[in-house]
Amino acid sequence: MLTASFRYFTGTVSVLVYLFNTLFWVVPIVLLSFLKLVPVKPWQTFISHLLDGCATFWISVNSANQNVFSRTQIDVTGDHQLSQKDWYLVISNHQTWVDILVLQRTFNRKIPFLKFFLKKELIWVPFLGIAWWALDFPFMQRYTKAFLEKNPHLKGKDLESTRKACEKFRVKPVSIMNFLEGTRWTEKKHQKQNNQYTHLLNPRAGGMAFVLSAMGDQLHKLLDVTIYYPDGVPTFWDFVCGKVQNVQVQIKIQSIEELINSDTFSMDYFDNPAQRTRFQQWINEIWLNKDQDIKNLASEQTLN
Numbered sequence: 001m002l003t004a005s006f007r008y009f010t011g012t013v014s015v016l017v018y019l020f021n022t023l024f025w026v027v028p029i030v031l032l033s034f035l036k037l038v039p040v041k042p043w044q045t046f047i048s049h050l051l052d053g054c055a056t057f058w059i060s061v062n063s064a065n066q067n068v069f070s071r072t073q074i075d076v077t078g079d080h081q082l083s084q085k086d087w088y089l090v091i092s093n094h095q096t097w098v099d100i101l102v103l104q105r106t107f108n109r110k111i112p113f114l115k116f117f118l119k120k121e122l123i124w125v126p127f128l129g130i131a132w133w134a135l136d137f138p139f140m141q142r143y144t145k146a147f148l149e150k151n152p153h154l155k156g157k158d159l160e161s162t163r164k165a166c167e168k169f170r171v172k173p174v175s176i177m178n179f180l181e182g183t184r185w186t187e188k189k190h191q192k193q194n195n196q197y198t199h200l201l202n203p204r205a206g207g208m209a210f211v212l213s214a215m216g217d218q219l220h221k222l223l224d225v226t227i228y229y230p231d232g233v234p235t236f237w238d239f240v241c242g243k244v245q246n247v248q249v250q251i252k253i254q255s256i257e258e259l260i261n262s263d264t265f266s267m268d269y270f271d272n273p274a275q276r277t278r279f280q281q282w283i284n285e286i287w288l289n290k291d292q293d294i295k296n297l298a299s300e301q302t303l304n
Helices: 002-035 041-070 098-107 120-124 128-134 145-150 157-165 187-193 205-215 236-240 256-261 273-303
Strands: 073-077 088-092 114-116 175-179 221-228 246-255
Touching: 002 041, 002 128, 002 236, 041 098, 041 128, 041 236, 073 098, 088 098, 088 205, 098 114, 098 175, 098 221, 098 236, 098 246, 120 128, 157 205, 175 205, 205 256, 205 273, 221 256, 221 273, 246 256, 246 273
Parallel strands: 073 246, 088 175, 088 221, 114 175
Antiparallel strands: 221 246
């Protein structure tokens, strides 16, 4: 009873620290976002570096919070070649919202601040929209197939506008995060898909293809990340209460230039059915290897 009460107390305090830390850093981020409106590129680049610094400190405090209250150990392999001066596309399996905290803690100060592609409409979300814009989260314009059938003259314009929005990353390193499964893993979703993987959902090629089509010539390396929870997939509350003792993270690095120069991916992905098939097969192979890696980690845990 004492242990349960103590964990409830520490979990509550930890959540409050997350909350106050977030509110604290929202203020300078929003203020700096207004300064970024000055239409001078060198000035905007300077402000962007300050904003990324705010985000980095935000993650650092969150990590310190985890060290004090959660006391979760994250064992990372394959991170010895990482640099904050490089351009990355990061892909990972997705099981819980804790994944994001694990990824942020794993890559903080090792690669540029992780960013997600967001739908253009999200820029109108109060406070968060301007914060995402200020932090250089790429906003994408995607037209539906039905819309393009009615407006064929707009075909390709969504990708073109996204490419223009990502021009700033030519002079400023970036890390783009993409969960290929598109949703968190659950047993119910897994059974519904009836797929070939034991620990994963089917990967979706479209999102990664869009990122590569928009930014392929800017990104340098692909980070293929596998997250494994030896004690079972936790909830956020489990995590903050200190019930997650260990997390294992494996990182595999691949050259994006080699990927684009091979037959695996080409910029005509969305217009070439054969190309889409080859790219999906390549992603499926990555996912089969990831599934095997998780099986191996689970076997090692059983032996220990």
